[in-house]
Structure formats: C-alpha cells, structure tokens
Amino acid sequence: MSEIAIEAHELGKRYTLGVRGRGYGTLRESLVEAAKRPFDRGRRERQPKGDQLWALKDLSLTIRSGEVVGLIGHNGAGKSTLLKILSRITEPSAGYADVTGRVGSLLEVGTGFHPELTGRENIFLNGAILGMRRAEIQARFDEIVEFAEMERFLETPVKRYSSGMSVRLAFAVAAHLEPEILLVDEVLAVGDAAFQRKSLGKMNEVAKAGRTVVFVSHNLAIIQALCSRGVLLERGRVKADAPINEAIDRYLRTLESAASEDLLQRSDRDNRAYDETLVRHLEIRDAGGTPNVVVAGRPAAIVVDVTEHLPSMECQLTIVNSLGQPIATLDSEMLAPVDVRGPEPGTRLECRIESLPLLPGRYRIDVIVKAKRHIQDGLQAAAFFDVEPGMIGERPIAAEADGDVSLPHSWRLPA
Ligand SMILES: Nc1ncnc2c1ncn2[C@@H]1O[C@H](COP(=O)(O)OP(=O)(O)OP(=O)(O)O)[C@@H](O)[C@H]1O
Ligand SMILES: [Mg+2]
Incomplete structure (x- = not known):
C-alpha cells in the first residue's frame, strides 16, 4: 500500500471581496502578489466590497503517492485555490492540508518568480524554496535551461519576460527539480503548441516515474490521457471523485445543465x-x-x-x-x-x-x-x-x- 502524499481535511478558504490578497498569507504570497501584478487583468468583484466568499468549503481529499489526479470544474469552482493551498502559497481559513514530499508547482503565470531577479537567479531561488542544496540545483541547471529554451534570456530580469517565457521557465523548473509532488494549473495553455506537447510529455514521464501529479485543465482530452483519477469541484466542494472517465462524464453533464440555465x-x-x-x-x-x-x-x-x-x-x-x-x-x-x-x-x-x-x-x-x-x-x-x-x-x-x-x-x- 502506497503512502499518503496529500491529505486535505475539511479545507475551507474564505476570501473577502474587494480586499484582494491583503491581510493574510505567507511571505511567499506577498512575493507572489508582487510578481503577479503585471499579469493580473483585474479580477471582477461580483459582490460589494467586504462581502465574503467561500472559494473552498469542507473539502476533504486523500491522494496517495504515485496517483495522477485531474482536477476539473467550472470557472470559479476553486481548483486554483486548492492548488495554492497545497503549494503553501496561501493558507486555508479552515481545516488543514498535509502534504508529504517535495512540491514542485506551476500555478498562475508569474507565480513563484521574483520579478526583479534574473531567470538564472530565479531558478536558484525556486530550488532553495524546494529545499534543495545549491549543488543539486547546479546539477539540474543546464537541463532546465535547455528544456525552457531560454539560454539567451538567463541574465534578463523575469519582469521583462513575456507570459509565454515565464510559463516555459516555470514549468521547466517545476518539472526538473525532482519534485515528489507536481501541481500544475491551467497555465500550460499559455505556451505555444510545441511547448505544450513537450510539457505534457514531461508530465507523463514524471507520472510514470511514480511521482504524484495533480493537474488542472479545461482540456478534458489532455486530462483523460494523463490522469487516472478525476476530482470534480463545484462551488468549492468535491462533487465527484471517481475514475477519470466517470468524473469527466459527470462534469460534461453539469456543463450541459448550466447551458440550459438562464x-x-x-x-x-x-x-x-x-x-x-x-x-x-x-x-x-x-x-x-x-x-x-x-x-x-x-x-x-x-x-x-x-x-x-x-x-x-x-x-x-x-x-x-x-x-x-x-x-x-x-x-x-x-x-x-x-x-x-x-x-x-x-x-x-x-x-x-x-x-x-x-x-x-x-x-x-x-x-x-x-x-x-x-x-x-x-x-x-x-x-x-x-x-x-x-x-x-x-x-x-x-x-x-x-x-x-x-x-x-x-x-x-x-x-
Ligand atoms: N485573491 C482572491 N480574492 C478574492 N476572491 C478570489 C481570490 N482568488 C480567487 N477568488 C475567488 O474564489 C473563487 C474560486 O477561484 P479559483 O481561482 O480557485 O477558481 P478556478 O476553479 O481555478 O477557476 P478557473 O477555471 O476560472 O481558473 C472564485 O469565485 C474567485 O473569484
Ligand atoms: Mg483557476
């Protein structure tokens, strides 16, 4: 029996609308907020300022080491929020999440990079956050740079990168620094088609090597090809947790009933x-x-x-x-x-x-x-x-x- 890699227990995440990204969170979150700002195209506030919204509610989930799990659901269902909690970028408002193993994550564009530092410095910073020694990072460095196709931009501050470049580097870092658990959000869609194919190949490799992968995508064909288990989120709760084909069927049915709504x-x-x-x-x-x-x-x-x-x-x-x-x-x-x-x-x-x-x-x-x-x-x-x-x-x-x-x-x- 394999061990448990991720254990989420009655997780809840409450956001106060209109006071985005303030008053809670970790040091890393503030770094990340700064890094994200140029890409943040103004998330709408659908409710008056001060109103509270539970992005996740009573969410319990156990993922065993080596499982490859696809996280699916409508816009706003809480997928990115869950990945952010698992990667300790933000803290839950209720419950807890135990994550056992070194986590590599690729979340929203720019997340995890410091904008003022160069590509090279950011690779080392990320390695350090993962708890790696300098020599270990050095050993992987060339591979990362080659995968990201970034040789020419290594000494450029990350704030000058296009969103496609940031994603390439972030993915290369997340996938090559030997994470035991790899968390990947939608962002791959930002890269070009050739890089997407390469990244999916790499994720498959990571999964085949027995690592744990949690992957978010709206592209169900990719999810189906890569994952064996599917977790469907709806309004911050687990709506279905099943073999991937069954979870996808459930999701398609909820999509259809939403289309027939006003x-x-x-x-x-x-x-x-x-x-x-x-x-x-x-x-x-x-x-x-x-x-x-x-x-x-x-x-x-x-x-x-x-x-x-x-x-x-x-x-x-x-x-x-x-x-x-x-x-x-x-x-x-x-x-x-x-x-x-x-x-x-x-x-x-x-x-x-x-x-x-x-x-x-x-x-x-x-x-x-x-x-x-x-x-x-x-x-x-x-x-x-x-x-x-x-x-x-x-x-x-x-x-x-x-x-x-x-x-x-x-x-x-x-x-
Ligand atoms: N920093 C924030 N401040 C306030 N509300 C937020 C914040 N981040 C997310 N939310 C809200 O929390 C809910 C869940 O958002 P989340 O980004 O996790 O959804 P998602 O499932 O990843 O959606 P998508 O498919 O659009 O990426 C949404 O209603 C969103 O507007
Ligand atoms: Mg999202």
Whole structure:
C-alpha cells in the first residue's frame, strides 16, 4: 500500500471581496502578489466590497503517492485555490492540508518568480524554496535551461519576460527539480503548441516515474490521457471523485445543465472580465431558425444576445468538441470585408457560417464579449448543439465519421 502524499481535511478558504490578497498569507504570497501584478487583468468583484466568499468549503481529499489526479470544474469552482493551498502559497481559513514530499508547482503565470531577479537567479531561488542544496540545483541547471529554451534570456530580469517565457521557465523548473509532488494549473495553455506537447510529455514521464501529479485543465482530452483519477469541484466542494472517465462524464453533464440555465444566472463567468453579466443568451440556428440542431454542410448562424449596447463590441466564439478540445475560433476582431457593423446600436451579435464544416456529433460554444479592448464578459459552454449528418460540398458525410471537421476536397483515382 502506497503512502499518503496529500491529505486535505475539511479545507475551507474564505476570501473577502474587494480586499484582494491583503491581510493574510505567507511571505511567499506577498512575493507572489508582487510578481503577479503585471499579469493580473483585474479580477471582477461580483459582490460589494467586504462581502465574503467561500472559494473552498469542507473539502476533504486523500491522494496517495504515485496517483495522477485531474482536477476539473467550472470557472470559479476553486481548483486554483486548492492548488495554492497545497503549494503553501496561501493558507486555508479552515481545516488543514498535509502534504508529504517535495512540491514542485506551476500555478498562475508569474507565480513563484521574483520579478526583479534574473531567470538564472530565479531558478536558484525556486530550488532553495524546494529545499534543495545549491549543488543539486547546479546539477539540474543546464537541463532546465535547455528544456525552457531560454539560454539567451538567463541574465534578463523575469519582469521583462513575456507570459509565454515565464510559463516555459516555470514549468521547466517545476518539472526538473525532482519534485515528489507536481501541481500544475491551467497555465500550460499559455505556451505555444510545441511547448505544450513537450510539457505534457514531461508530465507523463514524471507520472510514470511514480511521482504524484495533480493537474488542472479545461482540456478534458489532455486530462483523460494523463490522469487516472478525476476530482470534480463545484462551488468549492468535491462533487465527484471517481475514475477519470466517470468524473469527466459527470462534469460534461453539469456543463450541459448550466447551458440550459438562464445565462444571466450563471456565476462561473470568465474571471478576466470587467462587466458583471452581459451575455444573456446564445444559440446556433440552422437556416430555418431551429435552435441548437444544425446539419453538416448547411448554413448556420450563432446568435449572441447581450443585456446592453456597448460601443464597438467584439465577440469571440470557440467551438469545442465533446472532449473539451477547441476546434475552431471565430473572432470578430480578425476583420474581413464580409463583416457588417451598425448602423444602429444594438444588443445582438451574429456570426454567420455559410456551410458548417463540422462532422456529426455534440459540440459546445464558449463566448467572450469585448469592448474597449477589454473582456467584458465570458462564459464557457454557453450553448450545446448537435450536428446532424449532411453533405459537405457534394459529398455525403457519414454519421459515424471520425474527427470533428470535414475538409472540402476532391479525389483523383486510377480507373
Ligand atoms: N485573491 C482572491 N480574492 C478574492 N476572491 C478570489 C481570490 N482568488 C480567487 N477568488 C475567488 O474564489 C473563487 C474560486 O477561484 P479559483 O481561482 O480557485 O477558481 P478556478 O476553479 O481555478 O477557476 P478557473 O477555471 O476560472 O481558473 C472564485 O469565485 C474567485 O473569484
Ligand atoms: Mg483557476
């Protein structure tokens, strides 16, 4: 029987809204707050100042050494808060968490780095925080730098790094300083695709070597490939703790029931957004106006209704497959001559698709509405829809075709 690596007992974390990051926390938290500031795009305060919110509540969880656990749940469910408590970046308001073993963590962008120090100095600082001796860090140094592809920027203060560079270095440090427990938040999504692949390979290696991994992602395909156990959080509590496929199924079902709720009632909104609640309704329609059932190869329109008109609103829609993998982004900021704006102010944004290139299956739409260069509101899974078999170009599409999209094409074959 393997030992226990993480034991969380009735954990609670209470935030006082409007007094972010003050009055509690560790030395490291203050360092981290400073490091984070440039990336902090203004988390909205959804309630009046002074109101309290339990980001985690009565959360108990035991993770054995060597387990690879995926942490899933809506925006605001408490995933990042749990990882921050486990990595001692913040302290719980109730309960306790025992973590046995050296922890490497990769949390929000910039977390764990000191902005004024160079990349080289930060590698040593992080090693020291992990309790490593200088010689041990030195032995790993070249490997870290090579993995992060950072040779040229080693002597540059971290505050000058792009967010992608910070993530590369942070991941390299977290994964190479031989942690016994690796905690990784969503941030990998910031890196480019090649680095993401490399990082996932590295995480797999760490997991195979029998280390404990706790991983947060909205990309369920990645979670499914990497993790064997899934913990679903909802409003700060454990909603399901099960083999990964079962946990993902539960999550998809809660996503669907959220999409059928009144969107204005949803509290799991994009935490970068400025506005309270702007997106009122979203649906995809076929040419006849039927909502949320469309036919492959036929015209479709995605309609977003917002509560008020803002000057020069922009809209970004992401179509996501049933495993949580984004397959297409439709972004009004990428201008094209076919776009039409105005002339009247209005509260409807519409995206037309001439011929829907999706294969039969179930998809969802995530939405972000921007204005004045800021995200005003955002919702994952604002609507779900089904694609029925049809013709793409002049070619029939089989109901059971593999993949998500169809490319218009033609063949040249021998007689
Ligand atoms: N420093 C803070 N001060 C006040 N509230 C906070 C703070 N950090 C997080 N919260 C709130 O706590 C709740 C849980 O946030 P957390 O970041 O843990 O969610 P999450 O599951 O990681 O969400 P996401 O998927 O959007 O990353 C949210 O309602 C969030 O707004
Ligand atoms: Mg988070």
